[in-house]
Amino acid sequence: MTTYRGQAETDIAAADVSRLAEELTVCLVHAHLIESDVHTKVYHGVWQNRDVVLRQYNHVGLIHSLCQTLAGSQAHRAWTASHRLLNLRIRTARPVA
Numbered sequence: 001m002t003t004y005r006g007q008a009e010t011d012i013a014a015a016d017v018s019r020l021a022e023e024l025t026v027c028l029v030h031a032h033l034i035e036s037d038v039h040t041k042v043y044h045g046v047w048q049n050r051d052v053v054l055r056q057y058n059h060v061g062l063i064h065s066l067c068q069t070l071a072g073s074q075a076h077r078a079w080t081a082s083h084r085l086l087n088l089r090i091r092t093a094r095p096v097a
Contacts (some may be wrong), residue, residue, distance in 0.1 A: 023047060028054055039064075040074075053093075 024047065031045030031054060041056040057074050059065045085092040
């Protein structure tokens, strides 16, 4: 069984986060792979009649996992940066979760 980790805004109920994770998993299954390397896969898909880009970050090994643990994950940094840009009223894509 594959497990996923993610972040969501604090005003979202746990049931909504669970439903969102399920919907995005289905979207990812039907999405088209755009780019792939050792650390990241980027997909294009449709979610709730919207074009979305999904990025999957892979842990490559023990050293990589330790670095991610100490520095914070790329997904967390991207989520934080997009919210920071939105708070500064700089146009950017709104993170889904």
